[in-house]
Amino acid sequence: MAGHSKWANIKHRKARQDAVKGKIFTKIIREIVSAAKQGDPDPDKNPRLRAVIEKALSVNMTRDTINRAVDRGTGGGDNENMEEVSYEGYGIGGVAVLVETMTDNLNRTVSEVRHAFTKHEGNLGTSGSVAYLFTKRGEITFNDTSLEDEVMLVALDAGALDIENDGDSLLVITEWETFGQVKDALNAAGLISDNAEVTMSPSTTAEIDNVDDAEKVMKMIDMLEDIDDVQEVYSNVNFSADVMAQLEQ
Numbered sequence: 001m002a003g004h005s006k007w008a009n010i011k012h013r014k015a016r017q018d019a020v021k022g023k024i025f026t027k028i029i030r031e032i033v034s035a036a037k038q039g040d041p042d043p044d045k046n047p048r049l050r051a052v053i054e055k056a057l058s059v060n061m062t063r064d065t066i067n068r069a070v071d072r073g074t075g076g077g078d079n080e081n082m083e084e085v086s087y088e089g090y091g092i093g094g095v096a097v098l099v100e101t102m103t104d105n106l107n108r109t110v111s112e113v114r115h116a117f118t119k120h121e122g123n124l125g126t127s128g129s130v131a132y133l134f135t136k137r138g139e140i141t142f143n144d145t146s147l148e149d150e151v152m153l154v155a156l157d158a159g160a161l162d163i164e165n166d167g168d169s170l171l172v173i174t175e176w177e178t179f180g181q182v183k184d185a186l187n188a189a190g191l192i193s194d195n196a197e198v199t200m201s202p203s204t205t206a207e208i209d210n211v212d213d214a215e216k217v218m219k220m221i222d223m224l225e226d227i228d229d230v231q232e233v234y235s236n237v238n239f240s241a242d243v244m245a246q247l248e249q
Contacts, residue, residue: 023226024059025059025061025065026228027230027231028052028055028056028059028061029056029065029069030082030102030231031052031055031102031231032049032052032053032056032066032069032070032073033069033070033072033073034073034084034102035048035049035052035073036049036069036070036071036072036073036074037073037074041070041073041074043180044180047176047177047178047179047180049070050179050180051138051176051179051180051197051198053066054179054180054183054196054197054198055197055198058195058196058197081104082102082103082104083102083103083104083106084100084101084102085101085102085103085106085109086098086100086101086127086131087099087101087110087113087124088124088125088126088127088128088131089113089117089122089123089124089125089129089130090122090123090125090129090130091117091120091121091122091216091217091220091221091235091237092120092121092122092213092216092217092220093206093207093208093213093217093237094206095122095206095208095217095235095236095237096130096133096134096202096206096235096236097117097122097130097220097221097224097233097234097235098130098131098134098200098233098234098235099113099224099230099232099233099234100230100231100232100233100234101113101227101229101230101231102229102231103229105229108229109227109229109230110124112227112229113224113227113230116220116223116224116227117220117224119220119223120216120217120219120220120223121216122220133202133203133204133236134200134201134202134203134234134236135200135201135203136176136198136199136200136201137161137173137174137175137176137179137198137199137201138172138173138174138175138176138178138179138182138183138196138197138198138199139171139172139173139174139195139197139198139199139201140155140171140172140174140179140182140183140186140193140195140196141169141170141171141172141193141194141195141196142169142170142172142191142193142194143168143169143194144170145165145167145168145169145170147170147191148163148165148170150189150191151163151170151172151186151191154185154186154189154191155172155174155182155185155186157185158178158181158182158184158185158186159174159178159181159182160172160173160174160178160182161173161174161175169194172186172193176198179196179198183196199234200232200234202234202235202236204236205236205237205238206236206237206238207238207240208237208238208239208240208243209239209240209242209243210243211243211246211247214239214243214247215247217235217237218247221233221235
């Protein structure tokens with residue numbers, strides 16, 4: 001989700017709630033194992049592993065759990081039959097949805113993903129139908145806009161691409177490969193972010209301005225995220241202020 005949308009904030013809160021239930025831990029551990037297996041076990045030399053470790057820490061996964069997952073990846077044996085496959089489609093209102101999965105059974109996964117789309121008036125598309133709308137990048141968010149000058153000085157010097165201020169928060173944008181080094185520089189300067197992640201950022205947004213459609217989109221995304229094989233769900237949805245107010249009641 002785009003770093004500055006209120007929908008993104010809902011997603012972050014939901015991720016923390018899911019973490020309490022433990023389900024998200026299983027997905028993150030699977031991703032750590034895969035990232036360690038396919039690249040260097042040192043996160044400083046493996047941007048993908050570094051990014052997923054940051055995700056793990058954001059939901060309070062312990063370092064011991066993370067280290068065990070890395071060891072599983074470097075030790076071999078785990079995830080040998082796992083394939084990483086992305087699915088693309090549209091929800092109601094033309095909302096673009098990108099679904100990243102890790103699976104050992106493609107038939108099962110595509111069936112479950114397709115069902116989630118169709119159940120909520122969406123459609124599973126062909127490869128490339130929405131992926132072009134998203135760019136992989138690092139996003140580091142600060143809720144205190146008074147930090148803008150300090151954040152800008154440190155982040156740009158560390159290699160950040162841009163810093164955006166929407167009046168409510170600061171968004172530091174990085175290349176996904178340099179996300180870790182920018183975050184490290186900010187941390188070293190005592191600038192601790194409120195959220196930091198590597199995500200797929202949409203170039204355009206689909207505006208939803210009625211509650212019924214918004215609820216259908218949210219239910220579809222929730223159903224997709226509840227599929228065991230799904231790792232991440234990205235969307236370009238943007239809810240109007242009136243819709244957000246009603247959803248948060």
